[in-house]
Amino acid sequence: MRIDATDLTTFPDVTVVCGERELATMDQNVVVNPTLLVEVTGPSTEDYDRWEKLRWPSAAGR
Numbered sequence: 001m002r003i004d005a006t007d008l009t010t011f012p013d014v015t016v017v018c019g020e021r022e023l024a025t026m027d028q029n030v031v032v033n034p035t036l037l038v039e040v041t042g043p044s045t046e047d048y049d050r051w052e053k054l055r056w057p058s059a060a061g062r
Contacts, residue, residue, distance in 0.1 A: 001037065002030040014038035 002009045002024035009030055016036035024030040 001034050002027065002032050004032070012037040013040045 001012060001015060004024075009024070009027065012034075014037070015031055015034045016038075017031055017033060018035040019033075021031055022033040024032050
């Protein structure tokens with residue numbers, strides 16, 4: 001997933017897109033219109049996944 005407004009790219013564990021996929025211009029492997037994002041957290045990544053990644057779509061107005 002790419003959020004151009006924050007210049008960040010991340011890869012959630014699961015990404016669901018309803019409708020046609022829109023890809024980032026700079027990386028054709030990155031979706032810019034996700035409908036659902038799923039993160040599976042573990043003890044070593046929970047803080048990053050739950051707090052840092054969670055804020056990115058909000059910062060972009062999504």
